[in-house]
Each structure stands twice: as C-alpha cells, then as structure tokens.
Amino acid sequence: MAQLGILQRNESSAQGKYSVELKHVAKSYGDTEIYTDLHFQLLKGTFVALVGPIGSGKTTMLNMFAGLERPSSGSILVMGRDITRMSEDELGGFRASTIGLVPQVQTLIPELTVRENVELPLHFAKVDGESRQRKVDYVLEKVGIRGEAKRTVSTLSVGEKQMVSFARAMVNDPPILLLDEPTEALDPLMAEVIMGLLRGDNLTLGRTIFVTTHDRRVTELARKTLRVKKTIP
Amino acid sequence: MSRGVSLQEGQLLARSLNVSKSTHLVVATVAAAVAANAAAAIQLTGLAGQVALLSLIFVTLALGTSAISSDIYTRSSQTIANLRSIGASSRSLSSAVFFSVIGYGVAGSALGAGVGAAMGIALGGQGGAVSVLVAVVGVILASSAAAAAGVYAGVRRTWRN
Numbered sequence: 246m247a248q249l250g251i252l253q254r255n256e257s258s259a260q261g262k263y264s265v266e267l268k269h270v271a272k273s274y275g276d277t278e279i280y281t282d283l284h285f286q287l288l289k290g291t292f293v294a295l296v297g298p299i300g301s302g303k304t305t306m307l308n309m310f311a312g313l314e315r316p317s318s319g320s321i322l323v324m325g326r327d328i329t330r331m332s333e334d335e336l337g338g339f340r341a342s343t344i345g346l347v348p349q350v351q352t353l354i355p356e357l358t359v360r361e362n363v364e365l366p367l368h369f370a371k372v373d374g375e376s377r378q379r380k381v382d383y384v385l386e387k388v389g390i391r392g393e394a395k396r397t398v399s400t401l402s403v404g405e406k407q408m409v410s411f412a413r414a415m416v417n418d419p420p421i422l423l424l425d426e427p428t429e430a431l432d433p434l435m436a437e438v439i440m441g442l443l444r445g446d447n448l449t450l451g452r453t454i455f456v457t458t459h460d461r462r463v464t465e466l467a468r469k470t471l472r473v474k475k476t477i478p
Numbered sequence: 479m480s481r482g483v484s485l486q487e488g489q490l491l492a493r494s495l496n497v498s499k500s501t502h503l504v505v506a507t508v509a510a511a512v513a514a515n516a517a518a519a520i521q522l523t524g525l526a527g528q529v530a531l532l533s534l535i536f537v538t539l540a541l542g543t544s545a546i547s548s549d550i551y552t553r554s555s556q557t558i559a560n561l562r563s564i565g566a567s568s569r570s571l572s573s574a575v576f577f578s579v580i581g582y583g584v585a586g587s588a589l590g591a592g593v594g595a596a597m598g599i600a601l602g603g604q605g606g607a608v609s610v611l612v613a614v615v616g617v618i619l620a621s622s623a624a625a626a627a628g629v630y631a632g633v634r635r636t637w638r639n
Contacts, residue, residue: 311563313563333562333568334567334568334569337562337565337566337567337568338565338567340563340564340565341564341565342565346563346564348563352559352560352563352564353560354493354494354557354560354561356493356494356496357490357493357494361490364490365490365494365561365564365566366564366565368484368486368487368490368570369487369564369565369566369567369570370565374486413564
C-alpha cells in the first residue's frame with residue numbers, strides 16, 4: 246500500500262473552497278492495492294507536487310483526478326462535482342471545460358498540425374470559430390510556438406511536442422492543470438520554459454496545479470509537496 | 479447523430495482516425511460494384527427475383543461497411559483514448575466516421591446503379607423507362623440504407639466492446 250502525506254485532512258468540504266476532494270478513495274489493480282484510503286482536499290489555486298519512486302502510483306492518482314481511471318471505491322469531487330458517478334461522455338465534456346492535462350506520454354495527434362491539435366479541445370467544448378482562433382493564437386504565443394502553428398506534429402522535437410501539449414492543456418482556460426513529469430526528457434532550455442510558465446505566468450496564475458515529478462526544481466516551485474512513501478510490491 | 483458536431487470538427491476527427499482517401503475509395507467502389515450488378519440484374523428478373531436482389535444488396539453492403547467502420551476504430555484505439563482524454567465524446571467520434579464514410583457509399587451506389595441500368599438495357603431488359611427508373615431508385619435506396627445501417631452497426635459494436 247502506498248501512503249500519501251495528507252493535505253487539509255478532515256477539513257469541512259465547504260462548497261467552492263476546494264478544486265479536488267478525495268473521499269476514502271481506494272484503488273487496486275487485481276490483487277495489487279495501490280491506495281487504500283485516500284482522504285484529502287486540494288484548495289483552489291494551490292500548486293501541489295507529488296513525488297515518489299517510479300511505479301508508486303503517482304500517474305494513477307493524476308489519472309483519477311482527470312477521470313481517466315476510476316477508483317475501486319470512494320468518491321472524487323472535482324470543482325464540486327462527483328466525477329466517479331459520471332458517464333464516459335459526461336466526463337469527456339467535463340474534462341474539456343475543467344481540466345488541462347499534460348500527460349507523460351505524448352497524446353498529440355501526429356497527423357494534425359500544431360494549431361489543429363491545440364484547437365481540438367475547443368471543438369469538443371463547442372467554442373465558436375472566432376473565439377477558437379483567438380484562444381489558440383494567444384496560448385501558442387504564450388508558450389512560444391506560434392511560429393510552428395502550421396507544422397505537422399510528427400515533425401516536431403520532443404521538447405516542442407511538450408510545449409504543444411502544454412498549450413493544448415491551457416487553451417480552454419481550465420481551472421485545474423494536471424502535469425505528469427512535465428520536465429522529464431526535456432533539454433534544460435525547454436525545461437526552463439515550462440518552469441517559467443509554472444512559476445506564475447499569467448497563463449497559469451490562479452489555477453490549481455497538480456504535478457507529478459522527480460525534478461527538484463519543480464517541487465521547489467510548489468506550495469505543497471505530497472510524497473508517496475512506499476512503493477507498490 | 480450529427481447533433482452538435484460541426485463539419486470542421488468532423489473532418490479533424492476523421493483525419494485523426496486516419497479515415498483516408500483509400501477508405502473512401504474502398505467504400506465507394508464496393509457500393510458501386512454491388513449496385514451496378516443489382517441494377518442490371520433487376521431488369522432481367524421477376525418481382526420475387528427483384529426482392530431477393532434488393533435484400534442481397536442490403537445484407538452485402540451492410541456487412542461490408544460495418545466491417546470497414548469497425549476496422550477504423552480498432553486500428554485507432556489509442557488515438558481514440560487520446561481524444562477522449564481531452565474531451566471527445568463517443569457521439570462526436572461516431573459522427574466523424576459515419577459522415578465521413580456514408581457520403582462515399584451513397585455516391586458509389588448512385589454511380590453503380592446508373593451504370594447497371596445501362597447494362598441492363600443493353601442486355602435486353604424488357605421494362606420501359608419508368609420501370610428502369612424505379613429499379614435504379616430502388617437499388618440506390620437499398621444500398622444507401624445498407625451503407626448507413628452498416629456503418630452505424632459497426633460504430634455501435636465497437637463502442638460496446
């Protein structure tokens with residue numbers, strides 16, 4: 246069993262105060278228990294880093310926040326809504342408007358251009374054409390890849406893809422940003438750009454940021470650090 | 479099925495799922511071949527034979543287009559997971575494939591039925607202009623309905639799995 250440092254344990258779950266609330270969440274794969282009783286809340290606008298050994302369940306927790314994996318028991322409230330009770334399609338719509346996700350493994354569509362990739366979540370959120378154009382231009386400018394907008398993603402470097410991933414996560418102006426090892430495999434320059442954005446750029450300011458990382462530079466930016474103490478057997 | 483899915487979104491999704499010109503060509507040519515044969519043969523047979531031919535068109539094309547749409551989803555399962563992680567709904571993904579494929583099925587059917595009608599006349603079909611027209615319309619309707627039902631069934635089966 247992995248145990249986490251606890252943030253805001255047992256505080257009242259006043260509506261509107263928390264962006265994410267875990268209530269007695271357990272998660273297992275077959276006979277392997279990952280978490281047995283997670284119970285904590287993340288305040289809105291906080292920046293939390295989750296650290297721990299490889300295979301300790303960090304990505305699983307992040308995926309549960311995003312509704313990509315469901316807990317075995319317990320409930321998860323995101324912006325006051327219980328995502329464990331939502332259908333897949335409800336979750337899709339909710340994610341499109343609420344959660345920006347930068348996964349560890351690239352999930353960009355290689356056949357599409359940078360602009361088209363970044364634009365996709367706006368289509369799913371039914372944003373009109375003019376607003377889509379404006380939002381995409383803004384976010385590409387902020388992450389410094391507007392000049393690459395017409396390039397096909399398959400032609401980009403790892404670092405450039407990570408920036409596109411970041412832009413795609415931010416384009417819908419989500420209140421929650423989830424990042425899985427965002428600086429891993431990046432050269433120092435690209436890692437510094439990502440950290441610059443996390444440090445308090447207008448693009449990320451005021452959002453709840455939850456990041457899994459092994460990078461000490463990233464944990465130093467976080468307001469709180471959660472630590473997975475034991476690895477999964 | 480199309481509700482809430484824009485043309486641009488559908489095109490982007492179809493490209494993401496690798497619904498390519500080859501896919502369109504396969505659908506159109508299969509529909510055209512089946513419709514051409516049926517439109518020719520239907521002029522050379524009686525009512526029972528005509529009903530049998532239309533049924534055969536429906537079953538054949540429905541099975542074929544169902545397999546094609548299932549295949550699109552099966553080979554794009556990772557892309558679908560990626561798209562769903564950023565908010566794509568099953569409705570938008572289904573619509574993208576449905577509308578991307580169905581147009582080519584209908585176009586192929588219409589073309590094939592026209593060619594088949596001419597072949598039927600050349601082969602000595604006994605009907606007048608009206609009966610040839612009825613045969614062509616029947617073949618187009620049966621094959622279009624089959625393509626639509628097949629694509630829809632393929633999509634549904636894939637989501638259930």
